[in-house]
Amino acid sequence: MIGSDDVHVIGGGVAGLTAAALLARDGARVTLYEHHNVPGGCAAFYQRDGYRFDVGATVVNGFGARGIHRRVFDALGVELDAQPVDPAMVVHLPDARVTRYGDERWLAERRAIFGDAAEPFWRAQERIADRVWSFAAGLPVLPVDLPSALHLARIFRPEHLPLLAMQGRSIASLLPRDASRRLRAFVDVQLLITAQARAHDVDLAFGATALDIAREGTYHLAGGISDIATALARAVRRHGGRIRYNTDVARIHARRAGVEAIELRDGERIPARAVVAAIPYENVLAMLGRAVPPRLRTRQRWGAVTAYVGVPDGVVPDDAVLHHQLVFDDAQPLGEGNSAFVSISGAGDRVRARGGGRAITVSTHTDVNAWEDARAAGTLETRKRAYAQRMRQAVERALGTRVDPVVFELGTPFTFERYTLRHRGMVGGTPQTTTSANLRARSHRTDVRGLVLCGDTAFPGQSTVGVTLSAINAARALGAATV
Numbered sequence: 001m002i003g004s005d006d007v008h009v010i011g012g013g014v015a016g017l018t019a020a021a022l023l024a025r026d027g028a029r030v031t032l033y034e035h036h037n038v039p040g041g042c043a044a045f046y047q048r049d050g051y052r053f054d055v056g057a058t059v060v061n062g063f064g065a066r067g068i069h070r071r072v073f074d075a076l077g078v079e080l081d082a083q084p085v086d087p088a089m090v091v092h093l094p095d096a097r098v099t100r101y102g103d104e105r106w107l108a109e110r111r112a113i114f115g116d117a118a119e120p121f122w123r124a125q126e127r128i129a130d131r132v133w134s135f136a137a138g139l140p141v142l143p144v145d146l147p148s149a150l151h152l153a154r155i156f157r158p159e160h161l162p163l164l165a166m167q168g169r170s171i172a173s174l175l176p177r178d179a180s181r182r183l184r185a186f187v188d189v190q191l192l193i194t195a196q197a198r199a200h201d202v203d204l205a206f207g208a209t210a211l212d213i214a215r216e217g218t219y220h221l222a223g224g225i226s227d228i229a230t231a232l233a234r235a236v237r238r239h240g241g242r243i244r245y246n247t248d249v250a251r252i253h254a255r256r257a258g259v260e261a262i263e264l265r266d267g268e269r270i271p272a273r274a275v276v277a278a279i280p281y282e283n284v285l286a287m288l289g290r291a292v293p294p295r296l297r298t299r300q301r302w303g304a305v306t307a308y309v310g311v312p313d314g315v316v317p318d319d320a321v322l323h324h325q326l327v328f329d330d331a332q333p334l335g336e337g338n339s340a341f342v343s344i345s346g347a348g349d350r351v352r353a354r355g356g357g358r359a360i361t362v363s364t365h366t367d368v369n370a371w372e373d374a375r376a377a378g379t380l381e382t383r384k385r386a387y388a389q390r391m392r393q394a395v396e397r398a399l400g401t402r403v404d405p406v407v408f409e410l411g412t413p414f415t416f417e418r419y420t421l422r423h424r425g426m427v428g429g430t431p432q433t434t435t436s437a438n439l440r441a442r443s444h445r446t447d448v449r450g451l452v453l454c455g456d457t458a459f460p461g462q463s464t465v466g467v468t469l470s471a472i473n474a475a476r477a478l479g480a481a482t483v
């Protein structure tokens with residue numbers, strides 16, 4: 001496609017921006033259409049009263065020597081200063097506080113908290129993760145099909161063979177039969193944020209890797225995680241691409257011969273033969289005028305409730321760990337405020353808190369059905385108040401002190417729907433279960449010629465790191481070189 005056609009990219013999240021930048025670097029005439037007035041989607045920022053909040057994603061990975069963001073930025077000739085942070089986070093369980101170190105301190109920490117009986121689990125998890133990281137460094141394309149087979153054959157090494165035998169197994173199968181309630185709660189809540197499901201459902205290879213991100217490396221960016229998107233947007237423009245903000249794509253027109261045109265919300269019809277849909281698959285189906293099949297294999301499962309909390313100087317100690325995960329009651333289901341993730345801007349970071357203090361983003365998994373029901377029943381405001389209370393409790397538990405915020409704003413699935421247009425405000429992409437991960441994932445290829453997919457509903461799934469691989473695969477399918 002490169003050199004012969006314009007390429008149209010729908011969506012300016014990390015996936016769309018990465019695909020657009022790589023295609024533009026390789027000479028394609030790229031136009032990216034973005035609904036919002038800033039780049040980043042679920043990994044964007046917004047500003048309020050001197051604070052700059054990450055809107056959804058907060059934990060930065062992928063900047064190590066073999067990290068995928070690092071490789072993309074090097075390939076694009078873009079500098080981004082990512083500083084390693086260790087520990088990656090603190091996990092507050094009902095009866096324990098677990099510091100998630102990335103280095104050898106993790107060994108002593110896990111032994112002290114989970115006991116020696118859990119060691120075979122951790123050692124097996126790390127062995128599997130090492131194999132997956134090594135395989136991932138080859139930038140795999142899954143699921144296997146004819147065009148990807150050659151690439152997979154090139155990158156596949158004998159040490160990756162055991163990964164094939166793991167298909168269909170869950171990470172829970174690795175846990176000791178008599179695993180403590182504490183270990184199960186820890187593994188479940190960590191997987192909920194990295195794989196969107198609990199241990200019993202999460203694919204073994206994916207789960208082992210999802211439990212390994214602290215070891216692979218966590219990073220800090222001065223402006224928050226949205227620095228990734230803003231740097232990518234700069235790269236798109238520097239390589240000659242165009243970004244049209246505040247511009248919605250409403251339809252993709254396609255016939256048997258493939259994509260013919262895209263249509264903007266204002267009715268403008270733009271002839272197109274190469275389209276990257278960097279939006280959830282459910283949104284793509286709607287744009288094609290197709291219904292979402294009731295048993296869609298890669299259906300998204302979750303929404304998020306978020307809170308954006310600005311606190312003045314002196315509330316958060318300078319040496320506080322920046323990310324905290326909490327479980328209040330491990331006998332109750334996770335999400336809905338019973339588990340939450342709290343991320344804090346760095347000490348002295350005046351980009352995120354202009355007048356001093358800290359910008360805090362809190363999030364919890366939520367069922368979007370319940371929000372839609374509450375709106376229909378007229379009980380939305382009551383529901384919002386209840387969640388605001390829970391989010392505040394999460395911040396106070398993470399910080400270990402009472403908090404009187406200067407700014408406090410709540411986001412619901414409706415907020416994500418409004419700002420990202422994601423189907424029903426669902427976020428986090430496809431849960432990485434034994435029936436939807438890796439070999440069973442949704443491909444970046446579609447049944448429409450010229451239309452490729454990327455983002456967190458395509459292989460390999462959620463996170464800025466995951467969607468970057470999906471974007472590389474989409475860009476390569478349209479003729480871009482690799483990174």
Ligand SMILES: Cc1cc2nc3c(=O)[nH]c(=O)nc-3n(C[C@H](O)[C@H](O)[C@H](O)COP(=O)(O)OP(=O)(O)OC[C@H]3O[C@@H](n4cnc5c(N)ncnc54)[C@H](O)[C@@H]3O)c2cc1C
Nearest residue numbers: 011013014015035041042056057058059249455456463464
């Ligand atoms: C609360 C929360 C916490 C998270 N935490 C982390 C984390 O700590 N670390 C991490 O790595 N990941 C995290 N994630 C996941 C991560 O944010 C996403 O997987 C990733 O950012 C998705 O990128 P994307 O480009 O696929 O989609 P999106 O970010 O959803 O981007 C899609 C873009 O397309 C635009 N768009 C949609 N429809 C149209 C249209 N019709 N026309 C024009 N534009 C359109 C939207 O405005 C949006 O900008 C989190 C997500 C959430 C919600």
